[in-house]
Amino acid sequence: MTQKTYISNLLSKHKDAVAIGSLGTISYDLAEIPHKNKLLIKGAMGCVLGVGLGYALNTKKQVYVFVGDGALLMKLGSLATIRKYKPKNLHIIVLDNGQHKST
Numbered sequence: 001m002t003q004k005t006y007i008s009n010l011l012s013k014h015k016d017a018v019a020i021g022s023l024g025t026i027s028y029d030l031a032e033i034p035h036k037n038k039l040l041i042k043g044a045m046g047c048v049l050g051v052g053l054g055y056a057l058n059t060k061k062q063v064y065v066f067v068g069d070g071a072l073l074m075k076l077g078s079l080a081t082i083r084k085y086k087p088k089n090l091h092i093i094v095l096d097n098g099q100h101k102s103t
Helices: 003-013 025-032 048-057 069-074 078-085
Strands: 018-021 038-040 063-068 090-095
Touching: 003 018, 003 025, 003 063, 003 090, 018 025, 018 048, 025 038, 025 063, 048 063, 048 078, 048 090, 063 069, 069 090
Parallel strands: 018 038, 018 063, 063 090
Antiparallel strands: none
């Protein structure tokens, strides 16, 4: 299954959720997927985690953050902050494309 197919299938089951995509291939794929509530965080490697946390703390909607393994490593400390607040509506999906060059 491709990354794009996975994201599309997940969002088709959660039509009212907010989808937040990290830079690189994730944002490219998410841009092509029809979904009404999406944010594309381009040019800020790893910052999607903080954006997702802030959004989740200020909405009752489910928030899905799609982040690459390299971007996650750039802002690994963000996980400690997310753990502190523990928003029940925040879902972090880490995608491993087997490379660190899509940006």
